[in-house]
Amino acid sequence: MNKSRYFKPGDLIIYGALLVIFVTGTLIAAGGLGEEGAVAVITQDGREIRRINLGQVDESYEFRVENAEGQYNIIRVEPGRIRVTEASCPDKVDVKQGWISSAHQSIVCLPNRLVIRIEADAPEAEDGIDGIAF
Amino acid sequence: MRQRTLIWTIVIGFFVAAGLGLALTRPRAQEAISDTRVMMDTSIEIRIFGSKRTLEAAFKRVQELDELMSRTRKGSDIYKVNQEAGRRWVEVSADTYQVIETALKFAELTGGLFDPTITPLVELWGIGTDNPQIPDQGAIEKAQELIDYRRVDLDPKGRKVRLAQPGMGLDLGAIGKGYAADSVAQLLRERGVKSALLNLGGNVYVIGGKPDGTPWRIGIQDPFSNRGTHVTILEVRDTSIVTSGPYERFFIRNGKRYHHILNPETGYPAETGLASVSIICPSSITGDALSTSVFLLGLERGLALLEELENVEAMLITNDRKVYLTSGLKSQVKSLAKGFEFHE
Numbered sequence: 001m002n003k004s005r006y007f008k009p010g011d012l013i014i015y016g017a018l019l020v021i022f023v024t025g026t027l028i029a030a031g032g033l034g035e036e037g038a039v040a041v042i043t044q045d046g047r048e049i050r051r052i053n054l055g056q057v058d059e060s061y062e063f064r065v066e067n068a069e070g071q072y073n074i075i076r077v078e079p080g081r082i083r084v085t086e087a088s089c090p091d092k093v094d095v096k097q098g099w100i101s102s103a104h105q106s107i108v109c110l111p112n113r114l115v116i117r118i119e120a121d122a123p124e125a126e127d128g129i130d131g132i133a134f
Numbered sequence: 135m136r137q138r139t140l141i142w143t144i145v146i147g148f149f150v151a152a153g154l155g156l157a158l159t160r161p162r163a164q165e166a167i168s169d170t171r172v173m174m175d176t177s178i179e180i181r182i183f184g185s186k187r188t189l190e191a192a193f194k195r196v197q198e199l200d201e202l203m204s205r206t207r208k209g210s211d212i213y214k215v216n217q218e219a220g221r222r223w224v225e226v227s228a229d230t231y232q233v234i235e236t237a238l239k240f241a242e243l244t245g246g247l248f249d250p251t252i253t254p255l256v257e258l259w260g261i262g263t264d265n266p267q268i269p270d271q272g273a274i275e276k277a278q279e280l281i282d283y284r285r286v287d288l289d290p291k292g293r294k295v296r297l298a299q300p301g302m303g304l305d306l307g308a309i310g311k312g313y314a315a316d317s318v319a320q321l322l323r324e325r326g327v328k329s330a331l332l333n334l335g336g337n338v339y340v341i342g343g344k345p346d347g348t349p350w351r352i353g354i355q356d357p358f359s360n361r362g363t364h365v366t367i368l369e370v371r372d373t374s375i376v377t378s379g380p381y382e383r384f385f386i387r388n389g390k391r392y393h394h395i396l397n398p399e400t401g402y403p404a405e406t407g408l409a410s411v412s413i414i415c416p417s418s419i420t421g422d423a424l425s426t427s428v429f430l431l432g433l434e435r436g437l438a439l440l441e442e443l444e445n446v447e448a449m450l451i452t453n454d455r456k457v458y459l460t461s462g463l464k465s466q467v468k469s470l471a472k473g474f475e476f477h478e
Binding site: 008011015043045046090091093096097098100104105106108110113115117120121127128129130131132133134 | 139142165166167168169170171172175176177179181264331333336337338340344350351352353354355360361362364367375376377379382383385412
């Protein structure tokens with residue numbers, strides 16, 4: 001039997017291509033690819049105004065968002081986490097809440113109609129809490 | 135031989151198909167879709183294991199109910215009923231009618247401490263608005279005269295509502311979110327959703343357990359700490375957890391905190407020694423109404439009311455950090471955050 005019967009140059013390309021697809025598919029299935037860390041989505045009055053991949057943040061920074069009435073929130077971003085550091089709202093619930101970093105967590109500033117939430121494919125919270133009744 | 139090649143192709147093809155199949159089905163089977171939006175004057179989080187379309191339908195349902203039951207939104211059922219107080223009957227939606235009926239039931243159950251005609255006091259204090267104030271005694275007494283749940287007339291046949299006197303007003307704020315949670319849960323179940331978590335401004339409702347078969351882990355807010363800090367964690371399936379406390383909406387004047395749970399008998403925010411009340415039961419409207427009712431009744435009368443009810447569990451936290459549990463919860467709650475202790 002001759003080896004070339006199984007592995008003709010043309011076949012080799014096909015086998016190779018199929019193998020690559022198989023490996024890629026398996027990797028995606030295992031969650032090895034597509035894992036990019038937590039993504040924070042910021043919406044104001046229901047409109048998405050910013051989307052930040054917290055996994056790709058190397059240096060901390062702050063920015064200010066202002067709504068139509070001139071009310072503002074200052075948002076701080078650090079590698080892997082996000083918070084509100086200052087706000088014009090009277091109750092400061094958003095500022096007091098501190099950092100969020102895990103899947104489904106959110107900071108809401110009701111008076112300014114601002115929502116920061118972490119998307120579903122982020123890592124789960126360490127304490128394993130799915131939600132909080134308040 | 136060509137046939138060998140064919141066999142190899144089939145074998146490898148099988149693995150490719152298997153790999154692709156795994157890649158495509160895994161996220162659908164295990165990943166949630168969710169969103170958090172500002173609605174009903176609060177934050178609404180809906181997380182489902184289902185389609186984007188179903189998620190949108192769920193938010194739409196919340197929007198519809200807000201448009202029917204908001205006190206301040208022009209054109210809502212409640213707005214119209216309040217506008218016509220002392221004058222005309224107003225036909226309302228089946229949803230609104232049901233919520234009013236339930237609210238009146240709890241008013242009766244608490245001897246009027248929980249009263250959906252609290253509007254004149256709510257407006258007087260303005261807690262949660264830009265201009266909260268401590269009203270003078272004369273104004274409080276005048277408002278109190280307009281609060282009486284027995285003067286809400288209902289016509290079940292025509293689904294009509296009328297308030298007996300001008301100046302009276304309905305406010306379903308203490309019960310509307312609970313109804314919305316029940317209603318959204320029903321919509322999701324009808325669409326075949328087996329696993330979901332709703333959080334309507336702190337009112338949690340879970341459908342099923344998590345897709346991996348484990349129960350949902352829901353924290354109970356520490357009433358003395360910042361949002362997100364918990365006193366304990368409950369493991370639950372198919373239930374609602376509603377917490378009421380004075381820490382959610384308030385203003386501070388002369389070093390004193392004035393919160394949003396008003397007592398119609400005193401005209402002031404309720405001071406009953408309770409820091410929070412959590413109700414765990416399958417119906418969120420019941421949980422919502424009960425958490426406020428028990429908060430207003432206080433520890434002893436609140437516990438007595440809870441004893442009479444079936445399928446209702448509760449966790450009460452006092453201002454001196456004692457935790458009271460109904461019997462059904464005692465086996466579930468094993469540990470508390472630092473600084474809290476069980477009442478023996």
